[in-house]
Amino acid sequence: MATPAGRGRLAEWLSSGPSSRAEAPAEEGGSATESEGPKLLQLSRQARENLGLAVAPVRVGTYTRTLTVPGVLTDRPGVTDRGVTSPAVGTVVTVFAFPGETVPPGGKLFSVRLFSEYLQQSQKELFQAVRDRQINKPALERARRLEQSAAGTRARTEELEGVESRLEATIAAQYHDLLTRGLTPEQIAGIVRGRFVSTVDVFAPPAEGEEAEDAAVDVDPLAAVVAATEEAAAGGQGAAADDEGEPAGDGILFEVQSLAVELGQQVQAGQLLATLADHRSLFIEGHAFKREAAVLARAAERNWPVEVEFAEDEAADWPPLDQTFRIRHLANMIDPESRTFDFFVPLENQSRTYERDGETFTLWRFRPGQRVRLQVPIEEYEGVVTLPSEAVVREGPEAFVFQQNGDLFRRLGVRVLHEDRTRTVIADDGSVPKTAYLAQGSAATLNRVLKAQEAGGEMPGVHVHADGTVHAAH
Numbered sequence: 001m002a003t004p005a006g007r008g009r010l011a012e013w014l015s016s017g018p019s020s021r022a023e024a025p026a027e028e029g030g031s032a033t034e035s036e037g038p039k040l041l042q043l044s045r046q047a048r049e050n051l052g053l054a055v056a057p058v059r060v061g062t063y064t065r066t067l068t069v070p071g072v073l074t075d076r077p078g079v080t081d082r083g084v085t086s087p088a089v090g091t092v093v094t095v096f097a098f099p100g101e102t103v104p105p106g107g108k109l110f111s112v113r114l115f116s117e118y119l120q121q122s123q124k125e126l127f128q129a130v131r132d133r134q135i136n137k138p139a140l141e142r143a144r145r146l147e148q149s150a151a152g153t154r155a156r157t158e159e160l161e162g163v164e165s166r167l168e169a170t171i172a173a174q175y176h177d178l179l180t181r182g183l184t185p186e187q188i189a190g191i192v193r194g195r196f197v198s199t200v201d202v203f204a205p206p207a208e209g210e211e212a213e214d215a216a217v218d219v220d221p222l223a224a225v226v227a228a229t230e231e232a233a234a235g236g237q238g239a240a241a242d243d244e245g246e247p248a249g250d251g252i253l254f255e256v257q258s259l260a261v262e263l264g265q266q267v268q269a270g271q272l273l274a275t276l277a278d279h280r281s282l283f284i285e286g287h288a289f290k291r292e293a294a295v296l297a298r299a300a301e302r303n304w305p306v307e308v309e310f311a312e313d314e315a316a317d318w319p320p321l322d323q324t325f326r327i328r329h330l331a332n333m334i335d336p337e338s339r340t341f342d343f344f345v346p347l348e349n350q351s352r353t354y355e356r357d358g359e360t361f362t363l364w365r366f367r368p369g370q371r372v373r374l375q376v377p378i379e380e381y382e383g384v385v386t387l388p389s390e391a392v393v394r395e396g397p398e399a400f401v402f403q404q405n406g407d408l409f410r411r412l413g414v415r416v417l418h419e420d421r422t423r424t425v426i427a428d429d430g431s432v433p434k435t436a437y438l439a440q441g442s443a444a445t446l447n448r449v450l451k452a453q454e455a456g457g458e459m460p461g462v463h464v465h466a467d468g469t470v471h472a473a474h
Contacts, residue, residue: 039411041402041450054440055404058432063386063425065418066307066375067295071286073347073370075277080368081257082205082276084109086267087182089116093199095263102253102353102360103204103276109256110202110273115266119181123191126174130192130225133167140164175221181269185224192225204276207252253353254278255362279364284308284325284345286374290334295378296343300327306345307375310366318350318365327376345374381417385426392416392424393443399424401432402439402446409439409446 043053075081094111097103114120140160147157178188182200191197254276261273288296299306306325315321331342350365392414393400399416402409414426432438439446 041409051442055437063381064377065379069286069374071372074283074285084274086271088119090114097256105207107204129170172221282347286343287340304377309373311371390441393447403436
């Protein structure tokens, strides 16, 4: 039996919110549900814990209606995959990195033994031009001295100066040509000293946003040749021709995705040798129907954030994904088979590495081909109450929620404005008190228990008078 204080609180709770009496008489033959008084259910603490039942206060706010669109993770064209090609005709003699392994930007990938007559000719012409200049330069200096002493002619000086200019132009042209074909400045310096290159190394490209160490721009060919010849005259050997220096990249690693050649295979200049992958940046490719183009375009124009659900994602094994997803661009073509068009959302990937047998391998959280579900915002509801879908139960056209007060739960009728797979939006029309605490799930279960309780003619801790009013039990 309820105590007098308990009966007072119960009566006050029952009198708050919507009236427990019918506002208008039911039509003849109609339902008498409203005249039956409030629907009350009593649940013990153990029962609530068994249901995992949570309650939360009513919060009135803004709800953004979304459009659910399937999608898939894809590579970013021109960013994710990078092809590595052969600089000249030759034979692959060494492979330094294999599929699944990682290399830093500037890391060595292949060694190619040269068969290119053109490349051999370029080396020969550079070496010859350097030697001819070494012979011509003293002659030019003598001609200038003789001209100054009136023992020589100006014509002879001009002739030797023309030879000097042609040799300098040849040196610069051959220097740049060898650089563009994959030779390093150290290797070209070796050619000047007479060590012709028969094998070239192929390296990974620089990371995105980094400038390649392009000696064709940063090095003066004539100064480099003069330095090499002076060092050779002094008996120095210079840097080793195969010294590629320290790879750059600040921790960035390319993954060898595939090899296009085999050891000992002959390759042509420009032929693809390998494909490297950098999955740090991917695209989420959404597939929408043409009729949805307008709402997607509006979301892109207004820069609305997009919610993304990743399939087969073990989120507990990774750091929190601190990203705001927004539509970058929409495709301007419709797939003729599926009649869908695509839109693209950038994704910054997460990774970690591990060592095995002296090699570094990379594990990516997200991979191309992984399926996703996107929630694209299309409409906003203001001044509404948003609940989990499990917090609302339907009986035909009617919808109900459950308000808690201690062990008692009261069923309240509500007006549903929108519902989807996870959320239900109800109107703030006074049917639910603003100070109420509502069950956040198991509404269907609570409703079944309530019906079973009503079938037995029981009402917990209350009684109903003949006029329909409800009071705490005496």
